[in-house]
Amino acid sequence: MTKVRTRFAPSPTGYMHIGGMRSALFAWLWARHNGGEFVLRIDDTDQQRNVAEALQPILDAFRWLGLDWDEGPEVGGPYEPYFQSQRGAIYAEALRRLLEEGKAFRDFDPPEVTQSDREAAENEKRNYLNVRRSLELSDDEVATKLAADEPHVVRLLMPRGEGRVLKINDAILGDVEWNVSEMPDPVLARKDGSPLYNFASVVDDAAMEMTHVIRAQEHLSNLPVQHLIRESLGYDTPVYAHIPFVTAPGSSKKLSKRDANKLRKNPAMKPMFDAADVTFPLLGLDADGDGMHPVAVAWYEAMGYLPEAVFNFLARLGWSLDGETEIMSRETVVENFTLDRVVKAPAAIDPDKLKSFQQHWTGELSLEAKTEGVLPFLTKAGYVAEPVTDETREHVARVLKAMNDRLVVFSDVLKFDEFFVADDRMEYEEKAFRKRVAKEGAADRLRAFRDSLATVEPFDALTTEEAMKSWCESNDVKLGDVIHAVRVATTGKGQGVGMFDALAILGRDRCLARIDRTLDRVG
RNA sequence: GGCCCCAUCGUCUAGUCAGGCCUAGGACCCUGGAUUUUCGAUCCAGUAACGAGGGUUCAAAUCCCUCUGGGGUCACCA
Numbered sequence: 001m002t003k004v005r006t007r008f009a010p011s012p013t014g015y016m017h018i019g020g021m022r023s024a025l026f027a028w029l030w031a032r033h034n035g036g037e038f039v040l041r042i043d044d045t046d047q048q049r050n051v052a053e054a055l056q057p058i059l060d061a062f063r064w065l066g067l068d069w070d071e072g073p074e075v076g077g078p079y080e081p082y083f084q085s086q087r088g089a090i091y092a093e094a095l096r097r098l099l100e101e102g103k104a105f106r107d108f109d110p111p112e113v114t115q116s117d118r119e120a121a122e123n124e125k126r127n128y129l130n131v132r133r134s135l136e137l138s139d140d141e142v143a144t145k146l147a148a149d150e151p152h153v154v155r156l157l158m159p160r161g162e163g164r165v166l167k168i169n170d171a172i173l174g175d176v177e178w179n180v181s182e183m184p185d186p187v188l189a190r191k192d193g194s195p196l197y198n199f200a201s202v203v204d205d206a207a208m209e210m211t212h213v214i215r216a217q218e219h220l221s222n223l224p225v226q227h228l229i230r231e232s233l234g235y236d237t238p239v240y241a242h243i244p245f246v247t248a249p250g251s252s253k254k255l256s257k258r259d260a261n262k263l264r265k266n267p268a269m270k271p272m273f274d275a276a277d278v279t280f281p282l283l284g285l286d287a288d289g290d291g292m293h294p295v296a297v298a299w300y301e302a303m304g305y306l307p308e309a310v311f312n313f314l315a316r317l318g319w320s321l322d323g324e325t326e327i328m329s330r331e332t333v334v335e336n337f338t339l340d341r342v343v344k345a346p347a348a349i350d351p352d353k354l355k356s357f358q359q360h361w362t363g364e365l366s367l368e369a370k371t372e373g374v375l376p377f378l379t380k381a382g383y384v385a386e387p388v389t390d391e392t393r394e395h396v397a398r399v400l401k402a403m404n405d406r407l408v409v410f411s412d413v414l415k416f417d418e419f420f421v422a423d424d425r426m427e428y429e430e431k432a433f434r435k436r437v438a439k440e441g442a443a444d445r446l447r448a449f450r451d452s453l454a455t456v457e458p459f460d461a462l463t464t465e466e467a468m469k470s471w472c473e474s475n476d477v478k479l480g481d482v483i484h485a486v487r488v489a490t491t492g493k494g495q496g497v498g499m500f501d502a503l504a505i506l507g508r509d510r511c512l513a514r515i516d517r518t519l520d521r522v523g
Numbered sequence: 524g525g526c527c528c529c530a531u532c533g534u535c536u537a538g539u540c541a542g543g544c545c546u547a548g549g550a551c552c553c554u555g556g557a558u559u560u561u562c563g564a565u566c567c568a569g570u571a572a573c574g575a576g577g578g579u580u581c582a583a584a585u586c587c588c589u590c591u592g593g594g595g596u597c598a599c600c601a
Binding site: 009011043045046107111114115118122125126127128151153173174176177178179182183184187189190191192194196197198200201217218219220221222223224242244245247249250252253254268313316317318319320322323324325326327340343344345346347348349350352353354355356357359403404405406408432465468479480482483484486487493494495496497498499500 | 524525526527528529530533534535536537538540548549550551552560561562563564565593594595596597598599600601
């Protein structure tokens with residue numbers, strides 16, 4: 001029994017696509033489910049920019065989600081190198097063999113000629129097949145051209161005219177067939193000798209002994225060509241599994257980075273953008289910055305989503321354990337993941353569903369864990385000074401306890417800035433102020449209650465509640481007629497955590513100071 | 524356009540391979556109610572789907588055919 005080996009081969013693009021992450025997740029899951037190995041191989045054959053820099057966000061995303069790789073960048077491995085740009089000699093050797101065995105040929109036609117052949121076929125509405133002019137050349141002619149250093153590409157010889165139908169069993173899609181006798185000969189290497197994706201990918205998968213090729217369905221049309229390359233090289237056939245792609249909400253089109261800005265107008269995605277628009281500036285992040293949109297994995301981390309939630313969400317998108325299990329830990333998914341339960345059809349991302357997973361997993365967190373999670377957001381926003389003292393940690397914990405399940409993503413804590421700003425810097429929501437404080441009689445009641453609040457001892461949630469209730473009773477005032485004014489006076493907002501929790505967190509002095517300031521404001 | 528893939532509630536899905544247990548189940552969203560000092564959360568209840576047409580069969584969401592619809596891909600990109 002050979003060990004299962006799967007891989008993900010990202011291109012260093014500077015960000016990790018959420019859909020790509022899902023494909024990577026499935027490949028990783030299959031390896032882990034089988035106690036196998038997961039490899040990260042970098043497709044950097046076509047990179048102009050700084051590879052290391054463009055790769056970093058991708059590795060970060062893998063680490064954040066908890067997808068570890070046994071071989072690849074930073075960890076190395078027995079099949080080094082893991083950067084395609086460094087594997088030139090391996091491709092050259094494979095190419096040499098193919099040429100030698102007559103399974104590939106040198107095509108001396110310049111690109112313009114190939115191009116016009118293609119256009120001619122299109123105009124005549126017939127299937128395009130490259131013209132094998134260079135195959136007519138005698139050995140001597142070829143030798144002469146080579147000696148003269150004439151530019152040429154190398155093409156694989158497809159089984160043209162043999163009526164061959166290639167049938168491949170995909171682990172997810174089942175049998176898929178192609179008539180490979182009517183396909184053009186694919187270019188394996190450019191005129192500068194560099195390999196093309198289809199070729200490099202096959203050589204690497206074989207060299208790295210991948211047992212399963214698990215990737216997005218958009219690669220399905222590459223399969224016949226890749227398989228034939230593989231066959232020509234005499235490699236074993238791996239198990240192929242083509243995963244359906246991820247689409248935008250309300251769309252059946254592949255979710256793409258190019259659509260990131262269009263997504264802003266997508267009704268289902270809009271709340272995400274809106275949330276980021278208020279959150280990111282507080283954190284000193286550029287909301288329009290590169291890679292800072294919900295197509296990129298980094299966005300979710302920046303907003304304070306939990307990797308557990310995103311993992312659960314992604315695993316559940318296009319895969320199910322059964323008909324009812326929704327909440328799944330990493331261990332549960334690894335234990336139960338199988339390729340045959342991957343859905344064939346594309347699936348749309350649903351921010352609401354993600355949120356419900358997020359709610360669940362946040363709820364699983366201990367108060368300590370929540371505190372640790374939230375602290376980086378508070379310090380970045382300047383609400384909490386560094387280094388963080390035990391005292392502030394305790395204050396944050398009290399706020400979180402009062403927030404309870406109002407904390408969904410970590411950055412939600414920033415909405416409760418009333419607990420972190422100085423009393424004289426607290427801002428008032430004008431609408432709430434007018435409705436609850438500036439209204440007829442409200443200020444008088446607030447002033448009167450202020451004095452009885454001043455004497456509450458000790459000052460906690462229970463005693464303040466008791467104080468308000470008895471004050472209401474003895475003054476024949478309904479609770480609702482004073483509590484809202486107190487809320488706006490002490491927090492500046494019309495809504496928030498439980499009123500008495502808020503009072504207790506603030507403490508007597510700050511409550512009184514804020515009420516006095518509010519009273520001054522009414523005039 | 525060629526080739527290929529896909530098709531169950533608005534969305535994610537169970538059921539399809541081994542036809543009857545499906546007057547189609549769960550989750551998210553949505554709606555209504557309960558609870559509540561606000562928001563949120565929670566608890567109940569509800570709306571909502573087998574793309575169409577032909578077969579096969581005692582019986583079809585499940586098998587076969589056709590159509591329709593959606594999508595992917597067609598480079599000396601990856």
